Amino acid sequence: MQILITGGTGLIGSHLVPRLLETGHEVTLVTRDPDKARGHFDPRVVLWKGLNEHENLDGFDAVINLAGEPIADKRWTEGQKQRLCVSRWQITERLVEMFKAGSTPPSVLISGSAAGYYGDLGEVVVTEEEPPHNEFTHKLCARWEQIACGAQSDNTRVCLLRTGVVLAPKGGILAKLLPIFRLGLGGPIGSGRQYLAWIHIDDMVNGILWLLNNDLRGPFNMVSPYPVRNEQFSHALGHALHRPAFMRAPATAVKLMMGESSVLVLGGQRALPKRLEESGFGFRYFDLEEALADVVR
Template sequence: MQILITGGTGLIGSHLVPRLLETGHSVTVVTRDPDKARTKLDSRVTLWKGLNDHANLDGFDAVVNLAGESIADKRWSETQKQRLCQSRWQITDRLVEMFKASQTPPSVLISGSAVGYYGDLGEVVVTEDEPPHNEFTHKLCSRWEQIACGAQSENTRVCLLRTGAVLAPKGGILAKLLPVFRLGLGGPVGSGRQYLAWIHIDDMVNGILWLLNNDLRGPFNMVSPYPVRNEQFSHSLGHVLNRPAFMRAPATAVRLMMGESAVLVLGGQRALPKRLEESGFGFRYFDLEEALGDVVR
């Protein structure tokens, strides 16, 4: 397959691209900085500097849209909220325009989203059918998904990746946690009772390949079948690192430090991959401690 990817140098993209090349696919990555991207990507990858110089997507079999500014790197000022939204909405909107301008559009668009789509639902077991809370993360993801669905037609199916916390050796949630936990200063956040929907990077990549190769469409919770509470996650990470993990971060301090974005760590989703499992996909990593051990090693 000829596959176009946005966000190809990000956390998920940097693992997905090598797998696609290994399995015989041809990959084109959209990037703002081709020189920088070339230092990170295999020489077999074709690079596009943005999408404005290209009118359509003729010649491509699939598009994987993973672009978007990290949601947890900065406090959520109104300016930052707009930046988070537009970094996702604009490129997705442009891709949809290119789908519609194609004589032979790609057969599938796999587009990013997140379990933040549901908002903070506490103890509620969350499948793809669960109605969301109307929070900022829902508004961001809902519009993102709505735009992507504009590419759907009788020739093109659209899959939406409602992704949880991705466990990978570099980047993601562990990039922030590992230095603290290795010093023995880690521990639960707030009450520690909030759920964390997680997924190992290998299962994330395998899930995307599954959606590429099977006639599926709609939203998919890209999470392990076994979400855990924050306190269990902290205990498991401390155990894997052979470090204590009892330095609790009070909710008040987290809110002072992070502002509105504190909901990312003080809230959570007890999300399950119902539609992915019903389609026949098999997870490699069910046990959190095994997944963390693999990533840390």
């Protein structure tokens, strides 16, 4: 397949691109800095500097849209909220325009979203049918998904990736947690009772390939079948590093430090990959301790 990827230099994309090349696909990467990206990817990857110089997507078989400013890197000021939205919505709108402008559009758009679509639902078991809480993360993801669905037609199917916390050796949540836990200063956050919907990077990449190669459409919770509470996650990470993990971070301190974005760690989703499993996809990593051991290695 000829595949166009946005956001390919991020955590998921940097693992996905090599797998696509290994499996015989041809990859074009949209990036703001082709010179910098060239040093990180196989020479076979074609680099586009943005989308504005191209009118349509004819010639591509699939588009994987992973672009978006990291959601947890900064406090959610009004300006930062706007940047989070615009970085996702604008490029998705442009892709949909390009789908519609062509005579032979790609047969599939796989577009990013997040488990945060549901908001903080506490103990509720969350599948793709669960009605969400109307929080900022829901508004961000719901509009993002709505825009992406504009590409759907008789010729194009749209898959939406409602992704949980991705566990990978470099980047993502572990880039922030590993230094703290290695010092023996890690532990549960707040009550520790909130659920964490997680997925190993290998399962994330395999899940995207599965959606690429099967006639599926709609939202998919990209999470392990076994979400865990925050205190379980902290204990498992400490165990993987052979370090104690009992230094609890009080909710008040987290709110003071992170502001409104503290909902990302003090809240959570007990999300399950119902539609992905029903389609026949098989996970490699069910057990959190095994997944963390692999990532830490």
